[in-house]
Amino acid sequence: MRFLIFGDVVGAPGRAAVSAALPALREEFSPDSVIINIENIAHGSGISPATMQEALAWRADAYTSGDHAWDNKKGLPLLSDPHIPLIRPANYPTGVPGRGYLTYTSGAWRVAVINLQGQVFFKNDPDNPFHALDRLLEMEDIRQADMILVDFHSEATSEARAFGWHADGRVSAVWGTHTHVPTADAQVLPGGTGYISDAGMQGAHHSVIGASRALVQSFLTQLKMKFDVEENGPLEVNAVVIDVDPRSGHATDIQQVRRVFARD
Numbered sequence: 001m002r003f004l005i006f007g008d009v010v011g012a013p014g015r016a017a018v019s020a021a022l023p024a025l026r027e028e029f030s031p032d033s034v035i036i037n038i039e040n041i042a043h044g045s046g047i048s049p050a051t052m053q054e055a056l057a058w059r060a061d062a063y064t065s066g067d068h069a070w071d072n073k074k075g076l077p078l079l080s081d082p083h084i085p086l087i088r089p090a091n092y093p094t095g096v097p098g099r100g101y102l103t104y105t106s107g108a109w110r111v112a113v114i115n116l117q118g119q120v121f122f123k124n125d126p127d128n129p130f131h132a133l134d135r136l137l138e139m140e141d142i143r144q145a146d147m148i149l150v151d152f153h154s155e156a157t158s159e160a161r162a163f164g165w166h167a168d169g170r171v172s173a174v175w176g177t178h179t180h181v182p183t184a185d186a187q188v189l190p191g192g193t194g195y196i197s198d199a200g201m202q203g204a205h206h207s208v209i210g211a212s213r214a215l216v217q218s219f220l221t222q223l224k225m226k227f228d229v230e231e232n233g234p235l236e237v238n239a240v241v242i243d244v245d246p247r248s249g250h251a252t253d254i255q256q257v258r259r260v261f262a263r264d
C-alpha cells in the first residue's frame with residue numbers, strides 16, 4: 001500500500017501549491033492514501049472553516065496538525081467534528097479540543113494515523129511523546145490496525161530521530177513536520193519503519209519557512225515580528241511516498257518528493 005504524505009501547508013501559497021501539484025503527483029505515484037498536515041493552512045496559523053473546506057477537496061484520508069492547531073478560534077469546532085478526519089497532537093492534557101489519532105479503512109486494510117508533538121524547543125510543554133506513543137500502541141483500535149503511521153511534529157532533528165528509533169518496528173512510518181524544511185534523511189529503519197525527520201512544507205519558495213523575507217528584520221533587531229505569509233513568487237511542494245506491506249505493517253520503501261514551480 002502506498003501513502004503520499006505532505007508536511008505543513010502554509011497559507012494561501014501552500015493551498016495553491018497543493019491544489020496545483022496534487023493531481024499530477026497522484027498520477028505519477030498512484031498513492032492508495034494521502035495524508036496532509038494543515039496546522040498553518042489559514043494565513044500561516046491554524047485552521048479556519050473555509051480553509052478546511054479547501055483541504056477536504058484534496059480528498060486526503062487524514063489531516064494532521066501540530067502546535068498551531070488551535071490558533072484559529074473559528075476553527076476549533078473542526079477539531080472535535082467526528083465527520084472531519086482532522087487530528088492534533090495526542091500528547092496534550094485531557095479537555096483540550098480535538099483528538100490525537102484516527103483510523104480509517106483503505107481497501108481491505110485498516111490504517112491508524114497518530115499525531116504527536118515533540119518537547120524540545122517548544123514554548124509549551126506537552127506530555128512526553130515517547131511514553132505517549134507506548135500508551136497509544138496499547139489501545140484496542142490502534143492495535144487492530146494493519147498499518148500505523150505517525151506524524152511527529154517536532155523542532156529538533158535529534159528528538160525526531162530518537163523518536164524514529166523508539167518507534168522502529170512498531171509502526172509503519174514516522175515523518176516529521178513543523179520545521180517546514182525537508183531533511184535529506186529518508187530511510188527505512190531496520191525494524192521496518194519508514195522514516196524522515198521532516199517532510200517539509202507546501203508554500204512560498206522565496207520565503208522564511210513560508211513567511212515573508214521581511215522576517216530578516218526580526219533577526220537584525222531581536223524584536224518579535226508577526227509571521228506574514230509570503231504571497232508572491234514560485235511555490236514549493238514537499239512530500240514523501242512511503243510503501244508499506246500491509247501484511248507485515250512494515251515499510252518497504254520511502255522516497256522524497258520536492259517540486260518547485262511558478263504559480264499560474
Ligand SMILES: [Fe+2]
Nearest residue numbers: 008039040178
Ligand atoms: Fe508548521
Ligand SMILES: [Fe+2]
Nearest residue numbers: 066067068178
Ligand atoms: Fe508546528
